[in-house]
Amino acid sequence: MKQISIIAATFSGNRGAEAMLCSTIARLRDRFPDSIFNVYSYYPNDDRLIIRDSKINIYNAAPMVLVFKIFFLSIPVWFCRLLKLNILTKYFPRSLRSLSSSDVLIDLAGVSFIDGREKFIPYNILSILPAVIMGIPVVKFSQAMGPFKSKINRISANYLLKKCDAVFARGEITEEYLQSLNLKSSICHSAADVAFLHESKDGLTHENEKYVSSIVSKLKKLKKKDRMIIGLCPSSLIAQKSRKSGWDYIGFLQDTVKLLNEKGYSVIMFPNATRDYDMAHLRNNDLPVILSVMKNISGSENIYVDRNINSVSIKSLISMCDVTVVSRFHAMVGSLSLKIPVMVLGWSHKYLEVMGQFGQEKYVFDYKKTDRDYLWLKMFDLIDKRKKESLKIGNRLNTVKKSSYSQIDYVIRLLNK
Template sequence: MTAPHITIIGSALAGNKGASAMLESAIQTLSPRVPGVSFTLLSMYPEEDRAQNVYENLEIVAAQPRQLGVTINSLALLYRILPPLRPLLRQRSKAIGALAKSQVLLDQGGITFTDGREKFLLYNVASILPAMFVKTPVFKCAQAIGPFTNPVNRRAARFFLPKVHTIVTRGAKTHEFAEGLGLTNLFAGADYAFSLELDGTERDEVSKQFDMSFFESGTVVGLSPSVVLQKKVDARDGDYIGQTADFVKHLLESGRKVVLLPHSAREGSTKTHNNDLPLCREVFERVGANENLLFIDKELPSQQLRYIIGECDLFVASRFHAMVSALAMAVPTLVIGWSHKYQEVLEMFDAEEWAMPHSEAELGALVKRFEQLAEARTEVATSLQKHLPTVRARSLAQADLIATIVTDRTA
C-alpha cells in the first residue's frame, strides 16, 4: 500500500492568516480521516513558514513565484516527457518528489481565474500545471473563480479548469460563473477556514501579550482593514487611512471600544504584500493612543486571531478571512469588500445586506450602515448561529472528498 501524502499550494502559515486558516483546517480535518498522512506545502515564504510550523507531518518546500513558474514547472514538464529522468528528478527536486508521491494536490488559492486579476493568471496556472504534468489530481479547495468575460482569462479558464479533478465553489455566484463556463467538475462547498478548530489555549496565549480584561466591559468593535482595499480606494483618489482613522474616532466618541486587528501581518517587514500591519500602524498613529483602543500590533496565529474576533461584540471586515472568522464565531459583521467573494459567503448566512462595496463606503454611509448593524445586533447574531452548522458541514464536506481521493489512490 502506498503511503498517503498530500501536497498543498496557495496557502501559508506566515503572513496572511486566512491562508494559514485554510492550510491548518486541511491538516486538522484530513489527519484523522487519512491515518498516517503527511503533507508538503509548496511555499511562497519558506523560511517564515518553517519558523511557524508546529506540525510534525508537514514539510515546507520552497516555491517562490519565479522558482515555481520557471524551475518547478520546467522540471515537471521534463518529468512528463522524459520518463527515464523521473527517478533523478524525484531525488533532486523536493517539489517534484512531493508531487510525484502525492495522491492529490490541494490548490488553496482563495480567488483564481478571475476577471480584473489577470496579473495573477500566470501564477494561477503555474500553481496547478506541475501536478498535471506529473499526473497528480488537482483538487481546488473552496475558492472564488470567475467571472470569465475577459478573453484572456476565459481562454485560460476554459483550457485548465476542466482538467482539475474537483473544484469546490465557495458560494452561489462562483458556482453560477463556473456552470456558465460549462464546468461539471464542481462541488458547492464553503470556505475551508470554517472548519478551523480552536484548542482552548488561545486565551492564555493571547493574554501573554495583550490585556484581555479589555473585553470584559463595554461594547467592543473589531476592525480589520486591508491593504488590498487601500490600493483600490486610493487609486480613485480616496484616503483609505484617513477614512479608517475617522471611523475609529467615531466609534470611540460613541462610547465603544475598538480592537484594530491586522489579519494579514508580516512582522519586521515594510512590504505591504500580505501585510496589513504597516497600514494599521498608520491608522493607529492617526487616531492616537486611547485606553479604549487596543491595537494587535503583532503577527498572531490564525486560531488566536479567531479567538480575539470571537470576543468582539461587532466586527467590521475588509480582509476576507477576518470576515470568515467573525461569521464562524457568530459575531455580527459589516463587510467592506471589492469582489463577489464577500457577498456570496454572506448569502450563506442570509446576511448579504451587510456587505458594502468599497465605492459606497464613504465615512457618512459607513457610519450609518454600522449603526444599523449595531441596532440589529441581537437579531443578526441569532441568524448567524442558526446558519453556522450548515455552513460548517459544507466546509467539512471537502475533507471527505479529499480523503476519498487519497484512499482510493493508496489502495
Template sequence: MKVAIIGSALSGNKGAAAMLESAVQQLSGRDPEARFLLLSMYPRSDAEQNEYPNMTVRDASPLRLGLLLNSAALLHCVLPPLRRLIENSVPEIKALATADVLLDQGGITFVDGRGKFLIYNVASILPALFVGTPVVKCAQAMGPFRTPVNRLAAKALLPRMAAIVSRGAVTHEHLLGLGLTNVTAGADLAFTLEVTEQDAAAVREAVDMSFFDDGEVVGVSPSAVLRKSAEAAGGDYVGEVRRMIDHLTQDLGKKVLLVAHSARAHTEKTHNNDLPLCREIYAGVASPERVLFPDDELSSQGLRYLIGRCDVFVASRFHAMVSSLAMGVPTLVIGWSHKYREVLDMFGLAEWAVGHDAYTDEVFAERIAELLATQDDVREQLRTALPLVKAKALEQVDVIERVARS
C-alpha cells in the same frame, strides 16, 4: 495518504493559514497516517512557524515556482528516462509526483481584472498536471470569465481538475457557465478551524485581555488590498479608517480592536501584510487609549479567538470576516469582490455587505448604527446557520479523500 498543498501559507495572510491548518486538522483526524507537503511562497518563515510534525515545507516561492518547478515538471512529463534525475535534482518535483493529491488553496483565482495573479494561478497547478498528480481546487472564489485571457486559461485548465469546490452561489454560477462538470458546491474550509485552549492561552499571554472586560468592543480589520485600490483612485484610505475608528470611539463610546489579519513580522513589505497599514492608522486615531492594536504576527487561531471576544466586527479582510462569522459575531463587511457577499448569503446576511465603491463616512455611520441596534437578532441568525455552513465546508473533505484514494 500523502497530500501536497499550494496557494496557502502559515505566515502572511492568516486566512490562507486558516485554510491550510483546517485541511491538516480535518484530514489528519480522518487519517492519522496522513502526511502533508506545503509548497510555500514563504518557505523560510513557514518552516519556522510550522508546528505540525506530519507536514514538510518546501520552497515554491513565486520565481522558483514559475521558472524552476514548472520547467522541471514539464521535462518530467516529456522525458521519462530523466525522471529519476529530475526528482533527485528538484526535491519538490519528487514530492509532488509521489503525492496522492494536490490541494490548490488559492483564496480567489481565475478572476477577470487580476492578470498578474492569473500567472500565479496557472503556475500553481501546472506542475501537478505535468507529473500526473490529481488537483482539487479547495473552496475559493472564481470568475467571472469574460476577459479573453482569463476565459482561455480557465477553459484550458479548470476541466482538467479532479474536482473544484465553489465557495458560494456566485462562483458556482460562474463555473457552471463554463460548462464544467467537476464542480461541487461548498463553503470555505476555514469555517472548520479549531481553536484550542492552548491557542487561547497564547493570546492571553501576548495581549492585554482586560481591554474586553467592560464596554462594547467593535473589531476593525482593514486591508492593504483596499488601500491600494482606494489610493489608485485618489482616495485616502488611512484617513477613511481613522475616521471610522474615531466615530466608534468618540461618537458612539465604543472600544475598538484593530486587527491586522494579514501579517508578516519583521518586514515593511505590504503584500499579505496589514501591519504597516494598521500602524499608520493607529498612529493618528483620536482616542488611542480606547483602541487595542496587537502589533505582532498572531496565529490564525489566536486571531480567531480575539475576534470572538468582540461584540460586533467590521471586516475588509475576507478571512477576518470568516473568523467573525465562525465565532458568531455580527459583522459589517466593506469589501471589493463578490467573494464577500456570496459567503454572507449562506447566512442570509448579504444586506451587511457594502462595496467599497459605495462607501462613505455617512454610509458607515448609518450601517454600523443599524448593526449595533439589531446585533442580537443577527447573532441568533448566525447561531442557527453556522452548523449548516460548517457541514457544507466539511463536504469537501469527502471530495479530497475520494480523489486521493482513487
C-alpha cells in the same frame, strides 16, 4: 501512508491562508493521522521558521521557482514515468519528487482566474499545471472564481479547470460564473470556505501568545465595565487600492474609531495579514495600516495589534467583540464562525456570496461605491440589531460547516480509492 500536497497558501503572511491551511491539514489528519503534507509556499523561509512539524515539508513555490524549476522539470519527470524509468526521478529536486509521488494536490487559492487580476493568471496556472502534467489528481478547494469575460482569463480557466478532478465554488455567484465555462458536472461542486472548519486546536504555529493573552485580559476588563467592543480589521490591499482611486481609507478608519469612542464603544483593531519583520511593505501585511490609523488616536478604550499573531489568536480577539467591521475575507469568516455580527467593506463578489449564506448580504459594501456616512449608518444599525443577527448567523452555521466539510470528504474518498 498518504502523501498530500497543498499549494497557494502559507503559514505566514496572509492569516486567512494560514486558517485554510491549518484546517485542511487538521481535518485530513483526523482521518489519515500518519499523512505527510507537502506545502508549496511563496514564503518558504518564513514558514520554515515557524513550523516545527516533522510531517510537514515546506517547499519553495515562489513564482520564478514555479516557472523555472517545478514547471519545466515536471515535463521530463512525466516522460520518465511514461517510459517507466522511475529510477531516474531520484536526480530531480526533492520538491518535484514529493509532488510527483503525491496522492493529491489541493489548491487553496482563495481567489483565482478573476477578471481584472490578469497579472495573477500565470500563478493560477502554474500552481496546478505541473501536477496535471505528472498525472496527480488536482482538487481546487472552495474559492472565488470568475467572471470570465476577459479572453485570456476565459481561455486559461477553461483549459486548466477541465484538467482538475474537482473544483469547489465558494458561493452562488462563482457557481454561475463556472457554468459559463460548460465544465462537466462531475468536476464542478460547491462548498463553503474550508476555514469554517477551523478549530482552536488546529494551530500549527506559536507566535506572540503571551502578548495576545495580555490583550484578551484588557478586553475582558473593558467588558467588566460594560463597554461594548467593536473589532476593526483593515486590509492593506484596500489601503493600496483606495490610495490609487483617491479615497482616504486611513482617514475613514480613524474617523470611525473616533466616532465609536464618542458613542461609548471600545475598539480593538486587529490584522488578518502580518509580516512584522517587513513593515516597509504592505503586501500581506495589515500592520502598517493599523499603525497609520492608530498613531493619532489615544485612550485606554482603544487597543490595537502591532505584531505577528496567528489565526487562532485572531479568532480569540474576534470572540471578545460584540460586532466586527472588516475588510479582510477571513476576518469575516472568523466572525461568522463565532456568530459575531460583521459588516464588510470589500472589493469583490467573494464577500457577498458568503455573507449571503447567512442572510447578511445587506451588510456588505464596495469600498469604491459607498458614502462614509451611509457606512456609519449601517454600522450602527448592525450594532443595534446585533443579537438578532447573531441568532440568524447561528441558525445557518451548521449547514455552512457541513457544506465546507464536503470538500474534505471528497479528498478522503479520493484517497481511499
